[in-house]
Amino acid sequence: MINYKNNVIKLCPIFSIKVACIAILAITNVQANDSTGYIGTGGVAYLKNKNISMHSEDLYISKDKIRVNYEFKNLSNKDITETVLFPMPAVPSFTDSDYADTNATYDNFKVWVNGQTINPDLHVRTFMHPIIVKDGDRTYAEESIDTTEIFKSCGLNEADMMGPWTYQVDTEYVNQQLLDCDSKALDKFIYDKESLYIPWDSQVIYSWEQKFKANTTTKIKHAYTPLVGGSVHLGTEQFKDFCVDDATQRGFNKNGGRPYHALSYILTTGANWAKPIANFKLTVERDSNELVSFCWKGKGKIKKVSPTTFEIKESNFIPTHDFDVAFIMK
Structure with a gap:
């Protein structure tokens, strides 16, 4: 028996990043705050910059759009x-x-700096889980390894590695290239060399060179369509992932659960700056035919500012947790 777990997202009928399962139905989105860093042959490294602070962050999340x-x-x-x-x-x-x-997500990522549109560079990385022996069985390790250079050494280019994003390159073509590649480095990642089933992940990373002028505030905005997962049923075992309250739980128990969509946003990379975020605001908007449920571990209170919109404000905010939200059909 062989088990596979994705390094960034765990896939299951509820599409939470916290629960693993067997059947893959969709993807829970994991977005992220900006961070500074560099892209090297070993992967992506993040830097903590001691001279640049994130003075404010205004984050808007819905199923259709994320704006920051x-x-x-x-x-x-x-x-x-x-x-x-x-x-x-x-x-x-x-x-x-x-x-x-x-395809809709990677192709509509937009960035503005001080009101001017810029075109960020796009980078592609691949990741694979090495085979290990656990409790006498061969299985995939929990942690993945950056295999971008291995893919390139096997004649695969960035367009090939972006296949899971663009749908323009067949996965079986990429996997056949890996099977035909004379690379000992691949041996620890391939479970069955007679099978075209070779699990690997593709990550898109945007980057741009940014000048932060001395003693000056730089305004950066970006917007994109998020990756949204979903399921026909939100099970009781997942209530804690989205802090579903008692009243909503009773409704689920009475009616047998509800269809829902979910996404997750990585807030913790916002801690890679010189100081806490002086002014932080999170706005979550749902459709009129939905309920929304999420956890918040900060000091700020959740405020309903319109029939479909919720808002949280924080001062001197250090993000220590990420944000998972479920949009649940009424």
Whole structure:
């Protein structure tokens, strides 16, 4: 028996990032805050910059759009140029008909700096889980390894590695290239060399060179369509993942559960700056025919500001948790 777990997202009927399962139906989205860093042959590294603070973050989340407005302050007397990274989730190479629309997500990522549109660079990384022996069985390790250079050494280019995002390259073509490749480095990742089933993940990362002028605030905005997972049933075992309240739970128990969509946003990379986020605001908007449920571990209170919109404000915010939200059909 062999078990497979994705390194960034665990796939299951509830599409939470916290629960593993066997059947793949769709993907829970994992988005991320900006961070500074560099892209090297070993993968992506994030830097903690001691001279740049995130003065404010205004984050809007719905099923259809994510928008983020940042204000960064250079605290020093010198201009600083950094590479800003925005990583998309690593998505699996094998999917089925209910999979989220990755093509719509990667192809509409937009960035503005001080009101001017910029065109970020796009990078692609691949990840695989090495085979290990656990309790006498061969299985995949929990942690994945960056295999981008192995893929390239086997003649695969970025367009090939982006197949799970663009749908323009067949997964079986990529896997056949890996099977035909004379690379000992691949041996620890391939379970059956007679099978075209070779699980690997593809990650898209956007980057751009950003000058932060001395003692000046730089405004950065980006917007995109999120990857959204979903299921026909939100089970009781997943209530804690989205902090479903008692009243909603009673409704589920009476009516046998409800269909829902879900996504997850990585907030914790927002801690990679010089100071806590001075002003943080999160807005969550649902459709009129939905309920929305999520957990919040900060000090800020959840406020309903319209029939379909909820808001949280924090001061001197250090993000120590990520954000999972479920949009549940009434």
